[in-house]
Amino acid sequence: MVKFVIRRMLVMIPQLFLLSLIIFVLAKQMPGDAVTGAFMGNPNVTAEQVEKIREQYGLNDPWYVQYGAWVGKAVKGDLGQSYTHKQPVTSLLAGRVVNTVTLSLFVLIVSYAVAIPLGIIAGRWTDSWADKLIVTYNYFSFATPLFVFALLMLFVFGFILGWFPTGGSVDIRIESGTFAQFMSKLHHLVLPGLSGALLATFGTIQYLRNDIIDTKLKDFVKTARSKGVPEGKVYTRHILRNSLLPIAAFLGYEITGLIGGSIFLETIFSYPGLGQLFIQSITGRDFTVVTAIVMISGTAVIVGTMLSDVILSAIDPRIRIE
Amino acid sequence: MSLLNVKDLEVHFPIRGGFFRRVVDQVRAVDGVSFELEPGETYGLVGESGCGKTTTGRAIIGLNKATGGEVLFNGQNLANMNSHDRKKHIRDIQMIFQDPYSSLNGRKNVLNIIAEPLRNFERLSPKEELTRVQNMIERVGLSPESIYKYPHQFSGGQRQRIGIARALMLNPKLIIADEPVSALDVSVQAQVLNFMQEIQKDFGLTYLFISHDLGVIKHICDRIGIMYKGRFVEEGTAKDVYTNPQHLYTKRLIASIPEMDPEKRFEKKEIREEINNAYRNEYDSYFDKDGRMFDLKPLTPTHSVAVQQGGM
Amino acid sequence: ACNGDNSADGGKDTGKDKGKDDGKTEQGGEDTTAKLDFPLDVSNDAEPMEDGEMTIAMVAGEPFEGTLNRNFYSGTYDAEILSYFDEALLDTDGDYLITNDGAATYELSEDNKTLTLKIKDGVKWHDGEPVKTSDLLYSYELLGHPDYAGNRYDFMIENVVGMPEYHEGKTKEISGIEIIDDQEMKFTYTEATPSILSGFWSYATPRHHVGDVMTGEVTIKDLESSDKIRVNPIGFGPYKIDKIVPGESVLYSRNDDYWRGKPALKSIVQKVVSPATIVESVKKGDIDLASIPADQYETVKDVDNIELLAQVDYAYTYIGFKQGKWDATKKENVTDPDAKMASKELRQAMWYAMDNATIGEKLYHGLRFPATSLIIPVFESFHDESVEGRMFDPEKAKQLLDDAGFEDKDGDGFREDQNGEELVINFASMSGGETAEPIAKAYMQNWADVGLKVELVDGRLHDFNAFYDMVENDDPKIDIYQGAWGTGSDPDPSGLYGRTASFNYTRYTSEKNDELLKAGTSEKAFDTEYRKDIYNQWQELMFEDVPVAPTVYRYALTSANKRVVNYSIDPGSDLRLFQMGVAE
Amino acid sequence: MVTVNQKELIAKEKANNPSLLKTIWREIRHDKMAMISLVLLLGIIITAYSSPLFIDQEQLQRVNFLETWEEPSETHLLGTDDGGRDVFGQLLIGTRNSFTIGLSVTLIAGLFGLTVGLIAGYFGGLVDNVIMRIIDFLLVLPSTMFIIVFIVIVPDYSVFTFVLMMSAFAWFGKARLIRSKGLAERELDYINASKTLGTPSWKIMFFEMFPNLSSLVIVNMTLTLAGNIGLETSLTFLGFGLPASTPSLGTLIAFATNPDIVQNKWWVWLPASLLILIMMLCINYIGQAVKRASDARQRLA
């Protein structure tokens, strides 16, 4: 197991290299750079001064020189300096990563918490009114654009009903490190998290429902029934575990969706995280930050797929990881 | 000259593992098999599941690559031919598959299924093609309107006939039948077996008949090879093998056939127990240190057994 | 100096800029020629309550950067934060000129080349250390440092004697700055220019707190990312920073030792609120102060728990006509007489053709109105009222074009150029904000109506960087573009229109222009009348030559909850930030 | 030989065994929801695609600041937007563009994914290994972010380039799906049979294997078609939408950037949202019917 994880980590390295190379080259292709327009704030600066800054940041070097320098540092854990934020990318991202991870985990957990029971109900009682309702909800969640839904949620629960805060990740007035602060963070998470989660259930419900319908007819389920296992337990002990396998297998790719979704959620709910920062850095041509965020997202997906392999191997004895 | 001469055929599958998916071991699916087929005869390959029967058949026709040995068909070695050359010979060898459901493409109608080999080897006008197919379909005992039906509209036996019709389309000399009846009900099985015997006469076919059902093999085959773990343990005429089994494994296999006479069931059980005991005790004289069979040793001109050199 | 504002037009868009450096809540111009009438002060005149608390919005679609130091910050939102806990040593008046009402006083020598600055008693950093002259010197040492990579090493800094040598790393000391004692220091300038009065850099840096670059204690790079300016920065303003949630919010508490007196509020929370939700938040009463995007004016206008304050912003939008190239070796603009946009009449006609009044009226509900000259009305003394701009007049435009030989010879509805060749003008405009697109579209329609075929470069709007990348580098794809400048405290336009100004994107040059710009900042220009006359001539020249056609001036809208007292957006106001409070 | 009577039988049999398309049609006819969906969807598409006949795009795109944000009325069935442009007209043109985008992405990504997937699935072994390593890598890419970067880079951002970009990130999921089914399919004897009959590989892939995966492909395509129609909506919201000269449903929906518009100017974004929803539901219901048609066990007809 440990060996497996280590091996996957090793596979990750060339993948990340390739990823970094691609994103680096692409980032450089974007018109303009971090310095473009940055001096607009002060027209009394001379053209030389601007060029001097470009030189200082190495922006005039050919891309492979820049990439080489970047990789050299990245290997040591230094992801470079953000031009816009004037600080090392690592420390810039540190706080946002926590936020985005928290939000994504919340979305992930809530979406599973919603989707799994619904998937089970729909799969167990196929063609019942509950199933039809769930399937309809599923179509709707598939067809509704995230940002429209998030805005509606914000509008209804944040403003009209006033149940939840309408932006930010925490109430700054609450003392750090207290339980109250934790609750405040949670309170701020609910609305963006829920908006994301309720629309992220599509795949899970769909897969679970179909898989339960298939698994229901399998022989081992008949065996279980013939043992006198009560109906409820047939589902919890036999069908469900088997049907959760595809869900676990998709965990890794689910993360791609979460990352995409976080861009919207963070923008709408003013939640400072990677997604929001990404858009800001793209517009600001803060290449180092763009590269770093893409790398982090890529790593997250790789780790996610690895995690789903580990989980799969934990529940499925047929998959042995050596 | 024999039609097919298989010499020391080996098919090894690599087992990959480790970080770079290197080959860490081999599955010796077929591990030095030799036999000959005379024109017009039916040769049976029997053995338990996984002993390498299918792989042998597939290696002959080229679906698996032989990793060693020769497959001489009409004197030509098919094993080391490239796919282009093989194509010229392959039309003389055809295959009938086990599962009448998966061996027909469910998306094509019978006409398209049966015409497939024609389209690959002969340039015919649609009309000629239709006549050829229609003739064949009648020959295998299906009604002419069947050609526009789809496989799922037929029973298992009928589907197997379609498969056979397809194989016969190019007038092959050798047919490799891989468990052609195992998936069928007894009654249908009888139908197919009868039919296969019938066309063998009409078309002058040679069969390599693969099965694990000793009853069927005995019924249809002239000569039989018993396989175990990728090797032959015994080879001989049907009579040699059934009435005078030499190798312990053969005996065990034959003893496993259910007894059709209810009165004798307890006797049969005892025989089995005896053989099982013998199997435990005398294992060493039938298998070498590595658990491999010995090479075949002729007992009579028609009958050979894999026992240690120098007798048992 | 002029401050540039690059965001073409309001709305949600980049926070990169720029521009509103000086914190518009603090300063502003005299009442101007606005059409709408907004108050500058809140009307509630109750006494502020003891220990009040306030919530202030930073209206932004993205997180603030949090570089909380005057020398290094670049974002507008950082500037907003800075204004609460840090201030300049010298206060300014309604004309943006330095006064003696701040934490320090100044005196200018006879030859206008030496400025003596004295820090008042009792001015203390938040940690209790007194603010010393060495702290102001430190700012200059940082800005001029060879490693400094920010955007504030400009003409006004370089003008200090000895600064260029220091900047190149030849000396370790700036000879033009002399420390007399902890409270008194002297600045000597190479050139005497009225810009000193508006561009003097009087932001001190707490040397003891952030660490000294000069002794090698820290490096510039460390400093930029140091916790000392990101997590627990200090200043000597009315409020202290208690806590920062990066990118999201800031909590301030009262600075009881503030040199002007005890601030009215016990604490302030300043947080990022998305432009999408600002109006709802304001309505709900969550937010006491916020700037409102112009396109949402309609929705806030009738909210009854707030009051809208507005002043004309220090910015104008314009259409630039590319007329040449930047010569990198000579470091000056070279006008090409054969440029597509070389015809003065064509440029004039295009200005006439634009219906800015309707845009301001309909799209911005009057919050924007047609611009007339390149010196905005805020600079009351220099804005030339007599220049009336070229108001929407398509007939006149057609006439001009006809006379100049731009005629539709092939009858396709579009005019050909003087030589009868097809004329397609390529127009670049920036994306961002909802209005960018309809406005660009409207101008193109306007021009089409007078027979000019104008097409969008690449068929689309470009984002900030792509746009400026093309404009800066004189991309031949561009003939005209829509830009915006934010003007800061200095009316001097030479940074934007001078021969050697790299920001003179139109690459328009003329000798007359050179002359006038030079005169405007000469020593003589300390005489306001003289300067006014020079600038009037310059505005006249610009009106005639139309290197750019100014399109609209804009109002900046602030909403204040009705409980807010002692608050004004008038830069000339006597109210100071520490007096701001909330009533019961 | 074949008798006259038999000829009739043959003809009858021929007629009785309809193609997949006919089966699908039959299935749809037997499913009320699917039938309604089909009619509705065709209606929408036909209206949208014939809109150039009665709408002057040039005229429609003209901004008119005298008529901004007008409520629905007789002259403007669905009111006007911030530039005073008719929302109804934009809705029609937008539907056309969005549907074109959705369909093209689905087809291009589908075709490419199909080919790659078939090749990997059919050949298996080393070929499969190499292809899968590449696809595994591609799947790791955070696609939303990459698309945004691409959008910033392309100089000429149009429906065409947009479709290419989206397709570039949409094919590998399909390839993976097809490949896994293909691997299973290749073990089946009908493939072996074709090989022994001398049929060349490419023919086996496309004429033997593909038809057996076609139902899977169709079902998957309908689903992604529904998804792809909504694709540019989100990008438009983030400010990376198509140029305004190409109005799409996304452009209209992305007007919903603040609660005021959501609440008070519903006519701009709501019809487009509903239209997307309706189209997706329709496609889904049709997809369900297609799915059933491809699985004899589930057929209603």
Add this chain to the structure above:
Amino acid sequence: MAETVLEIENLRTSFNIKGNYYAAVDGVSLTVHKNEVVAIVGESGCGKSALALSIMGLHNAKTTKLEGQANLKGQNLLSLPVEKLNKIRGKDLGMIFQDPMTALNPLATIGRQIEEPMDYHMKLSGSAKRKRVLELLEQVGIKNGPRVYKQYPHELSGGMRQRVVIAIALACNPVMLIADEPTTALDVTIQAQIMDLMKDLQRITDSGIILITHDLGVVAEMADRVAVMYAGQFVEIADVNTLFAKPLHPYTRSLLSSIPSNMTDKEELHVIEGIVPSIQNLDREGCRFAPRIPWISEEAHEDNPTLHEVEPGHFVRCTCYKDFHFPEERVEDENYVTT
């Protein structure tokens, strides 16, 4: 005669296909005694599995209609609610499924799966359960029980798995066992082992067994009595010796003569014409086998033949059996002279 354990009376199982109910098991009656193996044989699709699943209550309740009775210990299994049925299934009534590859939950250990019925039917402590499992494993001939206890199905061979399936069915000492083709999926050698095992076990457990198969060889080796099934009905019931020595019903005779058994050699086998009709296409009037022996004149068939006892314990559903002959007169055997 031994005590009756299961009494099936007029059992009818109908499936809902597009709104109509079609009987797959069409009025079947059978008694199974203690310590007796009753085999049910017939071609694929004749309703054998449908019958077994009806007794076990494993059909989908929504689409299946069960009529008649299947009495076990005085309770009619067909009309019991699931909760009550669950008290019987796994305890008094065990089932062995055909395919050992799919009959076990791939995600649970062998130990867990054998213990599971004990959870619901026996009050045993954890260690007692484990002990019982090891005992069972031993009984079904698995030697290294403690190891297998912890293993997962995929780690075992087909034969081993089938033994485990049998162990599960035997876990709570059922009085009645239903085995649906327990050896069909196995190799001949393993089939022989499993058959021997079942015979041994029955001696120990005393339970009644219904053995479903289409392999007459298995019947000959295992069964005490045989019921031949065709198109949802029993067409012949007899004890095993009688049936093999003196089959009466044309269907039984056809089946027997189509086996390529030890006796025949390269001869043509008998082929039963046509196929088993599907339940929708089945003509339920008259003799159901008649269409497959078209050379027998129509008059020979009785309308709606019933199962009648021709000899003590030998039931046949046919009146034409006396005149039945194979078309080519091939197996016109002296054995078949009528009694």
